[in-house]
Amino acid sequence: MNDDDDLDLSFEGAEDRGRWKHRKKEGSGRTLMAFAMVILLLGALGGGVYVGYDKVKGYFSAEDFPGPGAGEAVIEVKSGNTATDIANTLFKAGVVKSAAAFVDAAKDNPKSTEVQVGSYLLKKEMKASEALTMLLDLKNKNVNKVTIPEGIISLQIFDRLSKASGIPVAEFKKAARDPQKLGVPALWFTRLDGKKVVKTDIEGFLYPATYEIPKKSTATDILKMIIANFNAEMDKLDFVAKVKKLDVKISPYEALVAASIAQVEGLLAVDMGPIARVLYNRSYTGEFPCGCLQLDSTVNYWLRISGKDAKASEKLLAKELHDPKNPYNYDVKGMAVGPISSPGEVALKGAINPPKSNYYFFVTIDQKGTTAYGVTNDDHEKNKLTACKNGIPICG
Structure with a gap:
């Protein structure tokens, strides 16, 4: 094991992984035992144990930075992430000193379950509780909305x-x-x-x-x-x-x-x-x-993508409606x-x-946006007269 970045150890035991529920801190016995097991495991690899010591320690001990941190770190919270997943992401990015510190902060903060999926802009070497506070503040999302x-x-x-x-x-x-x-x-x-x-x-x-x-x-x-x-x-x-x-x-x-x-x-x-x-x-x-x-909307679409302004139906010219160069024309x-x-x-x-x-015809007949339908052209002309009476500008 030469590349200690490949370590993927969770702070919590498998039976607790994914739990966000606030609960009392457990004793240090299990943590120390787990850490000792890792040391024994890596010991078989000889000197390699010393290369990865600090990395492993960051998962099992609850060391914390004093804060407030400096620089920038982009953190991605993915769908389905647990407190442990986020803790490990923060630790690997250098935001928190240990994954355990963040998990503890999450247990102590009842709002920790409200962290939303997305990309966040945090600082490096932050106090774990402050990192959690930043994740809970949507202003720190590393996004632009449109x-x-x-x-x-x-x-x-x-x-x-x-x-x-x-x-x-x-x-x-x-x-x-x-x-x-x-x-x-x-x-x-x-x-x-x-x-x-x-x-x-x-x-x-x-x-x-x-x-x-x-x-x-x-x-x-x-x-x-x-x-x-x-x-x-x-x-x-x-x-x-x-x-x-x-x-x-x-x-x-x-x-x-x-x-x-x-x-x-x-x-x-x-x-x-x-x-x-x-x-x-x-x-x-x-x-x-x-x-x-035979729709004005398709003609207008062509005008717009051709760099021209769309026109109200009553202002469209016959040459525009039937323009042979327009693949969206009336014909x-x-x-x-x-x-x-x-x-x-x-x-x-x-x-x-x-x-x-x-129905083969439709037309808007009032200011509310009501549409009337017709089977024949005569039906359509009657609907258009209704529209004109209601102030819809389609009568020329």
Whole structure:
């Protein structure tokens, strides 16, 4: 045993490992006996015992630094860590003088069970009780928080991530060019409608949530973390399996596109599913005259990713709606070529559980965000008149 850093000895006995419960300190007999056994064990290795003595002593004796410590040490508290696990991490990092001192501090502090998972910035050579106090204070988390709301696009997300991390937007754009390397499974890059998926497009995969970004992370690190959360959320929803059970034959990617559109078009949670159904009816039934979506939201998405400003529906020009250079224009048949936003849980659920209907039209009809649906164009025109009467600016 030449490398004493490889020692992985817990302070507590196996039967107590993982217990955070406050209890009285036990006598020193067991500790001394355990330490003596280690000495005997290492003694068989000859001189090597003296190399690792201080390391081993740090696990079994309750020596403590006087504090307050100096310098920096980044400590990672992982899910499932016990007081002993954290104590050993702190000891190895030079934060506490012994793992035993931290375990004792944890036993004496009833709040010790409230230490949260995450990365923390502590000092080296701290008094164990003060190290615990720092772990309990979320201000010492070695992270920057950023929130990705539902319905925004990747360019907006990169901007938020840049402001939170200090990393230039250009680095996020560069890192995002290969979503599969970031962790998006290959199954997401296929369609059943004959259209090709742009495999360099990360849109739709940046799951909306609040993230804690460890300081010193790279753009790639951050995007991988977000993609990992996307994968976890898709597993929770059983998204892929439920897509296969839909009454329309589509791929998970096509359902993701529908969810991203419903997220933007639907103002109320109750409308996410019904709007997804309208999108499926238009794109896949063959009964909608043009077989196209004819949505302002997809046109606006193209304007935004082209460096232009989105426009209110009543201000979009005919040449913009029907621009042949815009792959998201009014006249493109079938489901849009890609997601137009980052859909959240409600929109995703709506895309895999759309209520059956024969609706082909929908429109917001009041300031509350109520959506009205129609089977025919005449139905749609009546709903639009209601919207106009309620002050929704869609009448030209």
